[in-house]
Amino acid sequence: MNAAKRREIFTRLRQANPHPTTELEYATPFQLLVAVILSAQATDKSVNLATRKLFPVAGTPEAILQLEESGLSPYIQRIGLFRTKTKNIIATCHLLIEQHAGIVPDTREELEKLPGVGRKTANVILNTAFGKPTIAVDTHIFRVANRTGIAPGKNVLAVEQKLLKVVPKEFRQDAHHWLILHGRYTCKARKPLCQQCLIVDLCEFKHKNLAEASTK
Template sequence: MNAAKRHEIFTRFRNANLHPTTELEYTTPFQLLVAVILSAQATDKSVNLATRKLFPVADTPEKILALGEAGLSQFIQRIGLFRTKTKNILATCQMLITQHQGEVPRSRPELEQLPGVGRKTANVILNTAFGEPTIAVDTHIFRVANRTGIAPGKNVLIVEQKLAKLVPSEFRHDAHHWLILHGRYVCKARKPACNLCLIVDLCEFKDKNLAQNFDSPPPPAA
């Protein structure tokens, strides 16, 4: 894919959704951190249902730590892998208190030291909470980058590195959200809704599905 085509793709994404953001609900960097840890192998909808009850009760490392394992589990037990996530969140809260004065660190190495936080989660925090132009490659972004030809790669790190290099700088901060939303609502894994796609004429996917797809709702409005 050439640079001009890639620029046009992100221009269209921007025109359709000027201020994209995560679908996870949060008001502080710490709340976002907890939500992203919970979102691993879970839907944003299920995480939001849990945090709507959790955060009014405990929205700081100190308050969540005070809940203990049994108390925190009650709020997140409907989320996949909740036992492991409970332990990771409590351990993360302890580290934030003892090593970071209760604040979420703003560097990738420090974020990745927190239990339950890998490179993808760190990139989400850096981008969404702190405004860094990082791109967290999840399954949606990996699929869209490869399927469209925007930044093909054999693994998520290669795709991340290619996107960081190839996405024009003016779009880099929001590229993460545009690509996730596109993969979640349009360029879906089993049945891409090419008939709804803003970039269908630019996409390099050979097996485009242009038939009407009634199972695919339009992406969220800007």
């Protein structure tokens, strides 16, 4: 895919959604961190259902530590891998208080030292909480980047590095959100909604579902 086509893709995505953001609900960087940890192998909807009850009761590291694992688990038990996530969140709260005065760090190195925080989670926090032009590659973005031809790669790191290289600077801050939303609602895994896609004429996917898009 050439640079002009990529620029047009992101221009259209921006026109359709000028101010994209995460669908996770949060009020502070710490709450976003907890929500992202919970979102691994879970839907944003299920996470929001849990945190709407959790955060009013315990929305800070100190408050969650007061709950302890036994008190935190009931809030998140409907989320996949909740036992592991409970342990990670409690351990993360301990580290935040002991090493960062309860404040979420704004560097990748320090974020990735927190239990339950890998590269993808760190990228989300750096981008969404701190406004840094990182691109967190999840399954949606990996699929969209490869399927459309925007930034093909064999693994998530390769796709991330390719996106950081080819996405024009003016779009880099919001590229993560545009691509994840496009993958979640339009460029779906099993049956992409090509007939509803605003970049269908730019996409390089060879097996487009254009049955209802003959007039496009």
